[in-house]
Amino acid sequence: MAQTTKVREEGAGQQRPEFKTATGTRYALDRLFTIVVTIATLAGVAVLAILLIDVFRDGAPRLSWEFITNPPSQIFPETAGIIRPLVGSLWLLGLTALISVPLGIGAATYLEEYAEDTLFNRITEINISNLAGVPSVIYGLLGLGIFVNLLGGLTGGQSAVTGALTLSLLILPVIIVATREALRAVPNAVREGGYALGATKWEIIRSHLLPMALPGALTGTILALSRAIGEAAPLLVVGASLYLTYNTTNPFDRYMALPIQIYDWISRPQDEFRVLAAASIIVIMVVLLLANSVAIVLRNRFQK
Amino acid sequence: MSEGQTNPGDPEENTEPMESEKKIRERNPITRPAAEGREQGSKPQQEGSGVVGMSVRDLNAYYGSFKAVSDVSMEIQANKVTAMIGPSGCGKSTYIRCLNRMHEVISGAYAEGEVTLGDQDIYAKDADPVIIRRRVGMVFQKPNPFSKSIYDNVVWGAKINGFRGDTDELVERSLKQAALWDEVKDRLKESGYSLSGGQQQRLCIARTLAVEPEVILMDEPASALDPVSTQKIEDTMDDLKKSYTVVIVTHNMQQAARISDFTGFFYIENQGDPGRLWEFDETEKMFSNPDRKETEDYVTGRFG
Amino acid sequence: MPRETFQQELDTLLSEVLDLGGEVEGTLDTMVRAMEEGDAALAEKELGVDLRFKARGAEIDEESMILQARQAPVARDLRLLYTVQAVTNHLVRSGTLTEHICHALVDTAECERDEDLEAALIEMARTARRLFHEGMDIFRDRDIDRARDLQAADDKVDLLYSEAMNLIANPSDGSPGAPEWRMRAALTVHYLERIADHGVDIGGRTVFLVTGERIESAMQQYINRDLREE
Numbered sequence: 001m002a003q004t005t006k007v008r009e010e011g012a013g014q015q016r017p018e019f020k021t022a023t024g025t026r027y028a029l030d031r032l033f034t035i036v037v038t039i040a041t042l043a044g045v046a047v048l049a050i051l052l053i054d055v056f057r058d059g060a061p062r063l064s065w066e067f068i069t070n071p072p073s074q075i076f077p078e079t080a081g082i083i084r085p086l087v088g089s090l091w092l093l094g095l096t097a098l099i100s101v102p103l104g105i106g107a108a109t110y111l112e113e114y115a116e117d118t119l120f121n122r123i124t125e126i127n128i129s130n131l132a133g134v135p136s137v138i139y140g141l142l143g144l145g146i147f148v149n150l151l152g153g154l155t156g157g158q159s160a161v162t163g164a165l166t167l168s169l170l171i172l173p174v175i176i177v178a179t180r181e182a183l184r185a186v187p188n189a190v191r192e193g194g195y196a197l198g199a200t201k202w203e204i205i206r207s208h209l210l211p212m213a214l215p216g217a218l219t220g221t222i223l224a225l226s227r228a229i230g231e232a233a234p235l236l237v238v239g240a241s242l243y244l245t246y247n248t249t250n251p252f253d254r255y256m257a258l259p260i261q262i263y264d265w266i267s268r269p270q271d272e273f274r275v276l277a278a279a280s281i282i283v284i285m286v287v288l289l290l291a292n293s294v295a296i297v298l299r300n301r302f303q304k
Numbered sequence: 305m306s307e308g309q310t311n312p313g314d315p316e317e318n319t320e321p322m323e324s325e326k327k328i329r330e331r332n333p334i335t336r337p338a339a340e341g342r343e344q345g346s347k348p349q350q351e352g353s354g355v356v357g358m359s360v361r362d363l364n365a366y367y368g369s370f371k372a373v374s375d376v377s378m379e380i381q382a383n384k385v386t387a388m389i390g391p392s393g394c395g396k397s398t399y400i401r402c403l404n405r406m407h408e409v410i411s412g413a414y415a416e417g418e419v420t421l422g423d424q425d426i427y428a429k430d431a432d433p434v435i436i437r438r439r440v441g442m443v444f445q446k447p448n449p450f451s452k453s454i455y456d457n458v459v460w461g462a463k464i465n466g467f468r469g470d471t472d473e474l475v476e477r478s479l480k481q482a483a484l485w486d487e488v489k490d491r492l493k494e495s496g497y498s499l500s501g502g503q504q505q506r507l508c509i510a511r512t513l514a515v516e517p518e519v520i521l522m523d524e525p526a527s528a529l530d531p532v533s534t535q536k537i538e539d540t541m542d543d544l545k546k547s548y549t550v551v552i553v554t555h556n557m558q559q560a561a562r563i564s565d566f567t568g569f570f571y572i573e574n575q576g577d578p579g580r581l582w583e584f585d586e587t588e589k590m591f592s593n594p595d596r597k598e599t600e601d602y603v604t605g606r607f608g
Numbered sequence: 609m610p611r612e613t614f615q616q617e618l619d620t621l622l623s624e625v626l627d628l629g630g631e632v633e634g635t636l637d638t639m640v641r642a643m644e645e646g647d648a649a650l651a652e653k654e655l656g657v658d659l660r661f662k663a664r665g666a667e668i669d670e671e672s673m674i675l676q677a678r679q680a681p682v683a684r685d686l687r688l689l690y691t692v693q694a695v696t697n698h699l700v701r702s703g704t705l706t707e708h709i710c711h712a713l714v715d716t717a718e719c720e721r722d723e724d725l726e727a728a729l730i731e732m733a734r735t736a737r738r739l740f741h742e743g744m745d746i747f748r749d750r751d752i753d754r755a756r757d758l759q760a761a762d763d764k765v766d767l768l769y770s771e772a773m774n775l776i777a778n779p780s781d782g783s784p785g786a787p788e789w790r791m792r793a794a795l796t797v798h799y800l801e802r803i804a805d806h807g808v809d810i811g812g813r814t815v816f817l818v819t820g821e822r823i824e825s826a827m828q829q830y831i832n833r834d835l836r837e838e
Contacts, residue, residue, distance in 0.1 A: 065432030117411055189448035193508070197515055198438025207460060208450055211476055558680060591682045593820025600683045605611045 059278030095164030104175030140237030156252035158239025178220020353548035356422035363417035392569030395579025449496030502533020648717035740807035
């Protein structure tokens, strides 16, 4: 009580000696930090912007309907197109999504909602996070061993299915982790509310937890699928074709992939191929953008 | 034989059950009646109302190896409000969650003892927790409506429990009983989250009522609410006890004194001991002339 | 300690009641002495004292109500406030009655009196004083065992009362005393019986304060006794 009266008596501007306020320095540091984080952001954005501008400058003029529908060529860059790699990548995108999304969300739901907190499960949890960091080419080797050789009869060897299965293995940990985080973010009160009404675990998961977790899970899934579409190394190992004479029409066909085609063209000395690569990069980004939009639409539908 | 008396194994019913309500109850009795020889005393039951009381004998509750509640026995009379008071950490919430088998939802938690709902032991080997939780509903401290519309919030629990009747009528009836209908009747399609705290809590009460419970448990239902909302909830409880049996945990002693017919005082002698039921009597006695010193110290605020 | 301020407020209130009780007891003592010694001057000192008692009583009531409004007392706190208000009422009434008796003493100082009746009055006054002191002691010490005995002592007052009323209705053979004096004597008998009653009631309220039971229900058997059997 005595202290407050003292403050009033001394009037504004008087300060207790223990509080050495160096407000000048404090504000300066505050401003400095704001500038530093802004620069960090701009740096990342700037690099991305430079990349995009460069690619667009080189590749945009090359874009045309023929570019999209013509088959690729090593010999005639003027007429080369990306139809086969594009079709291949779309197949891969579709099949990978079909395989990895249900598996990933299912596994995450099990681990988060059903699994007991045993040593085994904790070890599993740690390993799943580690798997997300394994180099993608290793997954290629795994795919080669299992899907191409061991299960070759079922998968058709070096087929789109094999590619999709390999990519699914690659991105499964990412989807699982993202979905688990999303499920964890659902407040426990929702589960309790469900149980208190006499619901079973599955009813609560189906009606409340999955819908509430879906936005977060979808975000993670999209990131994962984007990564999958951009992979070249593992696909090379499991036998993506460098050259096909036909379009992939069923999952057991052989296939080409856009990243591989880009890599192929980039490594050629001629300028025309570099331009082709740039144009392909634009196409790949458009595909990703469309896939992202689908996910955003789905997310918004569940976020009401 | 009065309307309210039933044979073992029959679910209790209202004098004029609605077809839909009848279906929920008929479809979901607790699987087997309590063993013979448990006729001792008349189970607290209101004639003709289909509402039962509960009987607790020697209930112990554990979290893993830690005993949280020890040797609690009490009679919870039908169509009355029974309040649990006591200092923090005395096991009141743990105890009340044993009455609808919500306690065991937490990993590693379990309870031993006998808890009869009407004349059926809810901890019997073949008792179904899911059914019990419909018959003994629960409202939580922090309002936890689902991320759905107001309408769907009320209807969901009933639907998964097999309700096949007129959902519009069910929603209106439940919201009226929870004293919320007038405030939301024009915006039933809006999200449950668009309501204020007090309204959300009444929505939670409405959805609990929609599944036609016999007993309603309330764990500090008004502690997160402002005084006006609290008053509305207390008024609601006065009406609720005409058709249901209510058990409430509260930290607010004046609230316990105002609304309850019976009061139980929980107490821990030393840190780390399990909570015990120290005294249980009519509310008037507990607040004018309790038998035990600790009870009197607690209600007069002289604790510690 | 929790609610220390509230506890202090309760203690203060209680001590005010005890102070008031002490003063009323003092006035009562003076009155009895004045009767025994026939000293009207002594009685005159106490005239007007009831105004002070009433004022103090009103203050105590007010404080009591404020405490109830602000502190929402329950259990023993509630019983204490309830008892404080009841006891204060008994004290103020007793003080007022004592003052009326002193007034009567002063007014009839020169009157002729009935010796027998006067002796009975003094006896009653002594008894009333004793019972009142006893009630206050019980309240001060919270000694509820003595309270039960006090309820029984009420009988003696009833007998004295009957005897005195009889004497008033049927004057003895000696001098009946002045009519004025006789009238005042009748009133005094009534007042003394009331004062004794108040004292006994104070003891009874103490039982409620301590145990939460009303002495009437606790002593139902006693209340239903047949007086003639004593």
